[in-house]
Amino acid sequence: MRRLFIDECLSEDITIKGDDAKHLLYAMRVRPEQVFTIVDKESKVAQAKVISCTSDTVQLKLLQYIEDADTEAPIEVVVAQCLPKGDKMEFIVQKAVELGASSVVPVVSRHCVVKYDDKKKLARQQKWQKIADEAVKQCGRTIKPTVEAIVSLEQLAKDYADYTRFICYEAEDEQSFKEMLQSADSKKYLILIGPEGGFAPEEVQLCKDAGFKSISMGKRILRAETASIAALTIVMYEKGDLGGIY
Amino acid sequence: MRRLFIDECLSEDITIKGDDAKHLLYAMRVRPEQVFTIVDKESKVAQAKVISCTSDTVQLKLLQYIEDADTEAPIEVVVAQCLPKGDKMEFIVQKAVELGASSVVPVVSRHCVVKYDDKKKLARQQKWQKIADEAVKQCGRTIKPTVEAIVSLEQLAKDYADYTRFICYEAEDEQSFKEMLQSADSKKYLILIGPEGGFAPEEVQLCKDAGFKSISMGKRILRAETASIAALTIVMYEKGDLGGIY
Known part of the structure; x- marks a missing residue:
């Protein structure tokens, strides 16, 4: 509807x-x-x-x-996205809202090309929040997801400790997303997606030490924004309400 | 890799x-x-x-x-996309290739806003094919998916009879994508996604008569391009290799 x-x-x-x-x-x-x-x-x-x-x-x-007009998913999914180039973050925010994300957290990691000073960081956050608000209108959600302030990867690894957290790592060759997700039993998920240049091995280790599961999305190489949307789609399909009836 | x-x-x-x-x-x-x-x-x-x-x-x-360098999915998925506005088709083609689609078929349906004459149709197809070819390079596929010539919905409904075909219909309130997909047993899928204005009920009926299953993607309203990527992601996750290890 x-x-x-x-x-x-x-x-x-x-x-x-x-x-x-x-x-x-x-x-x-x-x-x-x-x-x-x-x-x-x-x-x-x-x-x-x-x-x-x-x-x-x-x-x-x-x-x-x-009365019962809830279009929200039965799970929370936080999309933690390392800053991509150009206007890709706008795209990711829009799609994340449509697909049911509870919030988007922009993250600064080693291989991020874009650098913002504090003033610019705030301006970007506000711009992305506006895009999220517009997407909410269009897609029929009843809560407005937030775009959080830009954080460092180190900070992100400390936060969200009560979430089931995944880091999409292209060099992961042992743990598949499907297997890890199907064996998870949680209502709160966080997916962390790298920038164009991917993660440095130390960053992956940092996240693993903090409790993240490193997972493979499969054999084909996905662009940052594709990985983000696909990972959210997968969590919402496997654990949430995507692909269900309303 | x-x-x-x-x-x-x-x-x-x-x-x-x-x-x-x-x-x-x-x-x-x-x-x-x-x-x-x-x-x-x-x-x-x-x-x-x-x-x-x-x-x-x-x-x-x-x-x-x-020797064994195959990054192709074990299933074929055709993305049949009714012509969306602006440059969204370019985006859909790019993402479809990354996510492993075997081909993209642009479709003209009742509510498509863009209209192309024959010359323009060919030019568009060539442009989209170029985008597909570029995406192939980037994402590590070993076959090059084709962007087919633009067809009418009537024609599409006649073709691909040996594929398991789904039409993503926002007013569908009985059949969920998840249920229909999990009960399917095929190596060849086609997903049909409407333009911004959605499908006319007669178009849905036409497709159903031709053997398509009408399915719901869930409670939230997805833009045409989001529906396209999400539907492909879901098929590749449920029946293909997305979310696996390489």
């Missing part, structure tokens, strides 16, 4: 204008008589029917409130 | 220049004494050691040929 987040409280008759109307009209292609789901600014969810459309407004009538 | 495709035949001493050298030096960060895998223009695979690096050349010594 498609969802629209609105910046007001639900009422009997709702007029949608501006960008939200455009999204409804041109991306969701709503037409009179169609019924869909709206989420208000207090996360209340309801079904609404389209009464009329113009080129820039959509008039809705509230049909009923929906 | 990282791989480099070279446009010549393997020999005892190999000098890498140009873009390939840059890729080795700056993306793969090779250093003297490091060992990695090269694939020559005849798909022969060997291990090679870095002898020396300058800012734009890498000198290699061939160590040994590798």
